[in-house]
Amino acid sequence: MTRFVLIQTSHPGNVGSAARAMKVMGFSELVLVAPRFADVLCQEETVAMASGAADILARARIVATLEEALDGCTFACATAMTPRDFGPPVREPRALFADLAAAPAESAHKLALVFGSERYGMSNEDVYRCHAVLSIPTHPDYGSLNLAQAVQLLAYDWRQALGGFPVQARTADPRLADAPAVQGLLRHLEEALVAVEYLDPAAPKKLLPRLNQLFNRAQLTVEELHIWRGIARAMLKQSAALAGTSATGKSGARDEA
Structure with missing residues (x-):
């Protein structure tokens, strides 16, 4: 199981886009921590940006703290750009995901991917609650990612580590003319x-x-x-x-x- 946790999101469109990003990669568990708008899951912009992932929004939960959001998870990954003086190790997503996916089924983690707010990212306290910090490789001069884009990238990498989905090419009518x-x-x-x-x-x-x-x-x-x-x-x-x-x-x- 994989849980996506969004902390103090401020833009409804990002919540909807994150739900869509999750669904296309086969994930469904979304938890919001103290979002800016209490009704964000049913706002028009949220539903519009979800574009077919309304079921993800319908099952999503809103909680007050990250501690509540991580209840039941055994391994939490923070997404934070700013280096901390100390704290969990910083890992490149694909390498860490490969390690997690290689674990035997009986010891597989309940994984949480934690994303900070659009304006402030993650606080030190929230980062310290996590087991690892994921750093998405970006251009050194500009590494700022939109929240929903970050969700999509990590959802894709994690799904690939789990084996991915088969590509089903849509082909034209294969019958040859006689x-x-x-x-x-x-x-x-x-x-x-x-x-x-x-x-x-x-x-x-x-x-x-x-x-x-x-x-x-x-x-x-x-x-x-x-x-x-x-x-x-x-x-x-x-x-x-x-x-x-x-x-x-x-x-x-x-x-x-």
Whole structure:
């Protein structure tokens, strides 16, 4: 189990965005510590920025102190930019997460990822309650991250350490067009190419056989064949429209004469 803890958040949009960041990585437990607005979980901006993660907001809890938020957690990670004179060790997220994920199931931690307020970060007292401080590697000249961005980065790294999710590529219709369908396309294209005066039917030379070979090498799918059919239809439609315009113009000229 993993718990995301947000301390004294001041912007409702960040709460909603954090909920969305959690959900896309498969996490659901959100606890807010003394947020600026007591009704932040149901504010319009919060719900809008959650964008489909309203269930995370519905289950979220609001507590008064970090001590309450960490109840039941066995390992807490602070996110703090400012170095402390003493306190928990500072770790790079991926390295620490790899260590935590490698632990045997019977000794696996109930992990808490703790984020400070947008304006002040985390207090020393809150950092000292944690077992480690996570430092997200950033450009040395500018390391300030938006709260929701930090939640997304750590949620992603932790999910990857846990094994991640399989990538399911969305592919087009894989069916290949058969030979008769390709020949039908060639006849359609021939008609369109003649209509736009690209192909001379009296002297076609080798254009159509070359197109035939091109389509064979490409191994057109059914969807791709339909696209080419659509192009041919558009060419014929445009050619007919231009022919109609030309005929109308000629007719008008005769009338004037």
